[in-house]
Structures are given as C-alpha cells and as structure tokens.
Amino acid sequence: MSKKEWPLWEVFIRSKAGLNHKHVGSLRAADATMAVENARDVYTRRSEGISIWVVESMNIHASDPAEADSLFEPADSKVYRHPTFYDVPDGISHM
Amino acid sequence: MKELNLNELERRFQEKIDKDIKIEPNDWMPENYRQTLIRQISQHAHSEIVGMLPEGNWITRAPNLRRKAVLLAKVQDEAGHGLYLYSATETLGADREETIDDLHSGKAKYSSIFNYPTLTWADMGAIGWLVDGAAIMNQVPLCRCSYGPYARAMVRVCKEESFHQRQGFEIMTTLANGTPEQKAMAQDALNRFWWPALMMFGPNDADSKHTEQSMRWKIKRHSNDELRQQFVDVTVPQAEMIGLTVPDKDLKFNEQTGHYEYGEINWDEFWEVVKGNGPCNKDRIDVRRKAKEDGEWVREAANAFAEKRARKKSA
Numbered sequence: 001m002s003k004k005e006w007p008l009w010e011v012f013i014r015s016k017a018g019l020n021h022k023h024v025g026s027l028r029a030a031d032a033t034m035a036v037e038n039a040r041d042v043y044t045r046r047s048e049g050i051s052i053w054v055v056e057s058m059n060i061h062a063s064d065p066a067e068a069d070s071l072f073e074p075a076d077s078k079v080y081r082h083p084t085f086y087d088v089p090d091g092i093s094h095m
Numbered sequence: 096m097k098e099l100n101l102n103e104l105e106r107r108f109q110e111k112i113d114k115d116i117k118i119e120p121n122d123w124m125p126e127n128y129r130q131t132l133i134r135q136i137s138q139h140a141h142s143e144i145v146g147m148l149p150e151g152n153w154i155t156r157a158p159n160l161r162r163k164a165v166l167l168a169k170v171q172d173e174a175g176h177g178l179y180l181y182s183a184t185e186t187l188g189a190d191r192e193e194t195i196d197d198l199h200s201g202k203a204k205y206s207s208i209f210n211y212p213t214l215t216w217a218d219m220g221a222i223g224w225l226v227d228g229a230a231i232m233n234q235v236p237l238c239r240c241s242y243g244p245y246a247r248a249m250v251r252v253c254k255e256e257s258f259h260q261r262q263g264f265e266i267m268t269t270l271a272n273g274t275p276e277q278k279a280m281a282q283d284a285l286n287r288f289w290w291p292a293l294m295m296f297g298p299n300d301a302d303s304k305h306t307e308q309s310m311r312w313k314i315k316r317h318s319n320d321e322l323r324q325q326f327v328d329v330t331v332p333q334a335e336m337i338g339l340t341v342p343d344k345d346l347k348f349n350e351q352t353g354h355y356e357y358g359e360i361n362w363d364e365f366w367e368v369v370k371g372n373g374p375c376n377k378d379r380i381d382v383r384r385k386a387k388e389d390g391e392w393v394r395e396a397a398n399a400f401a402e403k404r405a406r407k408k409s410a
Binding site: 003004005006008025027028029030031033034041042045046062064065066 | 400
C-alpha cells in the first residue's frame with residue numbers, strides 16, 4: 001500500500017440560511033466526502049454552520065498579491081461609481 | 096512585477112507591519128519571518144496535541160458523567176486546535192508530515208508544562224484553571240498577530256478555550272469546598288502546577304532571544320515577563336477566593352505598583368524539562384509515535400476507500 005498523503009481541502013461554512021459560505025480554514029482528508037465529515041468535526045463543534053463546502057486546495061486559483069496594485073487600480077480611479085460623488089440639492093429626499 | 100531588491104522588499108514589508116496590515120500566505124515575506132512563524136506555530140500545534148495526553152489520562156476515571164463529557168469535549172477541542180495550527184503552518188509552505196515527524200524525533204519543542212504527570216483528579220482542575228489560563232493570556236494578543244492565518248486560528252482557539260479555564264476552576268472550587276481530603280488534593284495540585292504554569296511564559300525577557308525581532312514583526316505583542324505578571328495578578332486573588340494558598344513564600348502585593356511580587360522561578364528545572372529531561376518527556380513522545388504508527392492502517396484504509404468510491408463513481 002502506498003503511503004500517499006491525504007490531499008489538502010479548503011473549507012467554507014454557511015453559518016445560517018441567507019448568508020454566503022465563508023472560508024474558515026483547511027484540513028486533510030482522503031476524499032471529498034471524508035473532507036466534509038472532518039470539516040464537521042474540526043470547524044462546526046459549536047453549531048457554527050448549517051452547510052459545508054470543501055474544495056481541494058489545488059483547485060483554487062488566486063490573483064497574485066504582487067500584482068494587486070495594477071489589478072485593482074481601475075476601480076480606484078472611478079469615484080463616480082459611488083453615490084457620494086454626486087451633488088444633490090438640499091431639500092431632496094428619498095434619493 | 097518590477098524587479099525589486101531585497102532591501103526594498105523588506106522595507107515595504109516592515110511598512111505594512113507598522114501600519115497593522117496583515118500578511119497573507121502569498122504575500123512576499125522575509126525568509127526569517129516565515130521560519131520564525133513556522134517554528135512558533137508548529138510548536139504551538141504540538142503543544143495542543145501533546146496537551147491532550149495528560150488529560151486523556153483521566154477521561155475514563157472522571158468522577159461523574161458530567162465531568163467526563165466536559166473533559167472529553169475539552170480534549171477534542173485541543174485536537175481541533177492542533178489541526179487549525181498545523182493548517183496554518185501549511186500556508187507557510189511547511190510540510191505537515193515533516194512537521195509531525197520533527198515532533199516525534201525530538202527535534203521540535205512543545206510547551207514544557209505537558210511533561211509533568213497528572214497524578215490526581217484535582218490535576219484536571221489545576222490544568223484547566225492554570226495551564227489554560229496561562230495559555231489564554233498568551234493567545235489573546237496572538238489574535239492580533241501580523242500573520243493572518245495564525246491570527247484567525249487564534250480567534251477560534253480563544254473563543255473555545257474560555258470554557259476550558261472555567262471548567263478547571265469549577266473542579267478546583269468544588270474540591271476546595273469539599274471534604275478536608277478533597278481540599279488537600281486541590282491544594283496539592285496547585286502546589287505542583289503553580290511554578291510550571293509560570294514557566295509557560297518562557298524565559299525572562301533578558302534571556303529571551305526571539306522576543307525583540309518577534310515584537311518588531313508584531314508576531315508577539317507583549318514580552319514574556321509582562322504576560323507572566325498579568326497572569327500572577329489575576330490568578331492569585333482567584334486562589335484566595337476559593338481558600339487555596341499559592342505555594343510561594345515570597346509572594347506579596349505591592350501597593351505602590353498594584354502588582355504582586357513573586358519569588359524566583361527555578362530556571363534550571365525549566366531548561367532541564369525543555370531539554371527533554373522532565374518527568375514525562377519520553378512517555379509523551381512514545382505515546383505520540385505509537386499513535387501515529389497504530390493509525391497507519393486507518394490512513395491507508397481511508398485512501399483505499401476513497402479510491403474505491405472514485406472508481407464506483409466513474410463506472
């Protein structure tokens with residue numbers, strides 16, 4: 001029998017209906033089903049969740065933090081995307 | 096990315112730290128920062144895992160079902176804490192198996208407190224109250240540590256550990272209010288665990304070689320002696336409240352400073368235990384090694400089962 005190390009999984013928990021799943025950490029497990037079972041024991045011992053997602057860590061693709069400035073720069077220069085950019089005359093409500 | 100020289104990268108890194116911007120796994124970090132964190136977080140993980148042993152020793156002998164259920168939950172939490180922390184070391188590029196092998200070979204350290212034996216039920220009280228109390232004092236500032244995954248793990252750990260300390264203090268209170276024999280048992284446990292608990296904060300500031308750099312990197316927020324003082328200040332009145340005596344003849348409250356002054360810690364004993372010559376060092380590591388060896392077939396079976404399930408799914 002090979003001494004294969006269990007793969008790494010990222011764990012996402014939905015804490016209650018209506019909220020999105022949120023990354024909580026990672027763990028090792030032989031397959032997805034066991035990863036969900038382990039996540040139940042490791043990350044929800046105090047009713048922290050009603051739903052669990054697991055994704056094998058190797059399948060996560062991330063942006064490069066070193067490129068963050070240029071990647072997010074376009075949003076920084078477009079202040080007109082925010083409502084506070086606009087002048088609204090005094091006395092106008094419901095806007 | 097523009098080519099930056101090392102000095103410039105380090106300058107920018109320190110600038111982020113100074114502005115309290117967290118460092119995340121893929122961010123550039125100095126090699127020393129990475130290694131310091133791997134060492135500290137893995138030692139912390141090992142302490143959680145080895146820390147299950149002195150208490151595991153008493154699960155089958157807990158005095159009633161309530162105490163047994165509580166102790167079982169506490170030990171399970173410690174396993175969980177070890178797992179959060181091993182995961183955090185993996186985000187730094189450490190290999191989990193190698194990390195665990197370093198513990199088993201004696202290369203990696205863990206908290207010296209777990210090398211003391213748990214001789215009576217009162218020791219479960221003393222450990223929860225003093226050892227978890229000291230651990231919480233150490234861990235609360237780590238929730239603001241500059242490394243994101245470590246800080247987040249600590250937030251979870253601290254939330255869970257507040258019950259650990261309370262259940263220990265409850266055991267001590269019950270015994271201290273019990274028969275003379277029970278009270279004597281509680282006092283004996285306090286006598287044996289008081290000084291090792293003070294040692295948990297590590298060497299005096301003057302002898303702590305990593306403190307200065309760790310504080311500059313905001314891995315550490317308070318020095319060993321500051322945290323130790325804080326622990327003494329909050330714990331001594333708790334002992335008095337339940338009628339137990341802290342085993343330190345030099346202990347006295349200083350009205351001027353508002354702090355307790357305490358006696359000299361036996362640092363020779365501390366270093367002996369750190370070097371592996373404590374009462375239970377060998378036993379703890381032997382048990383860990385055996386657990387890993389005995390669990391080998393389970394890990395293999397899980398792999399075999401995963402393969403079988405995958406084959407069925409694709410068929």
